Amino acid sequence: MTQNSPPKVLISGAGLSGLFLAILLEKASISYHVYERAPTLKPLGASLGLNANILPAFEQLGLLEELAQISLPLTSLGLYNENLGHMGTVDLSGFKTKTGYDSYIFHRPDLYNVLLSKVPTDKISFNKKIVGVEQNEDGVTIHTSNGETFHGDILVGSDGAYSTIRQAIYKDMAEKEILPVSDMEAPTWATSWLTTTLPNNRIAFSVKVQLDEKAVNEARGQRQVTYQLPIKYTLTRRSCDYSGRLDDLIENTDPEMISSILLEEKLLETWDYGRTVLIGDACQKMNPSTGQGAVKAFQDAVVLVNCLYDLLSENDDG
Known part of the structure; x- marks a missing residue:
């Protein structure tokens, strides 16, 4: 240079x-x-959400409209404990009025495909x-x-x-x-789980299990620990809320769409x-x-x- x-x-x-x-x-x-x-x-991942702390950059790059097309507006977040006891709701309905941008929720691979389409193929090896x-x-x-x-x-x-x-x-x-x-x-490790409603009547789920240093080497067995966690979701505004267990989703998901990784x-x-x-x-x-x-x-x-x-x-x- x-x-x-x-x-x-x-x-x-x-x-x-x-x-x-x-x-x-x-x-x-x-x-x-x-x-x-x-x-x-092969892009993997569950749901991903973006809001006003990065959407201006997407807008300047001309990507905001495409992002909206693969997304649902995120109007609220429901918080539940391990027994599906309702702990509270985060109301995001007025977010656009306050910030100028909606909060969007979408399937992570959908965003990946949008970004990949914008990079010339001769510039990726x-x-x-x-x-x-x-x-x-x-x-x-x-x-x-x-x-x-x-x-x-x-x-x-x-x-x-x-x-x-x-x-x-x-x-x-x-x-x-x-x-x-x-x-x-050495790093620490994190734990929680969630389900998310996505466009086209899809459901994304993720599970984060906290591991101590000793358990890291045995982490592949941790899925069974969380297999029967309770879940709650709504596919469309006209449908009824569903309450069940996480294994309902896992057993009905193509294994090729499930990824597992240790994240520090x-x-x-x-x-x-x-x-x-x-x-x-x-x-x-x-x-x-x-x-x-x-x-x-x-x-x-x-x-x-x-x-x-x-x-x-x-x-x-x-």
């Missing part, structure tokens, strides 16, 4: 945050390429598992498992809670004894090192129950691209 030329950004991971970052860079006319370890992507990172004053180079190398000016780790890029830079920092002690500590809850201190920066779950894995994981990743991407855009503006002025 010369003083007056835009940087080339290498993006590790073609998940929601990586694709959103790519769209932002595309709009800013900043060179980039996305490298995804999987040979093909699949089956590119990154196994090594080198960086110096001339740029950053990534090495893939099939022996290829790619060079750029900036590397962004948007590759999730078990980020390969984070592991690479943390290893380097630890060897140099500059990695904060807090970033070496941890806010890391180190987000950048040299020419490498982390965004989203790679550096700030939040409790899934907060519903802010994807939002934080999108916000990270917005801040990063704004910084790059400002940098280019300063170079042009200078």
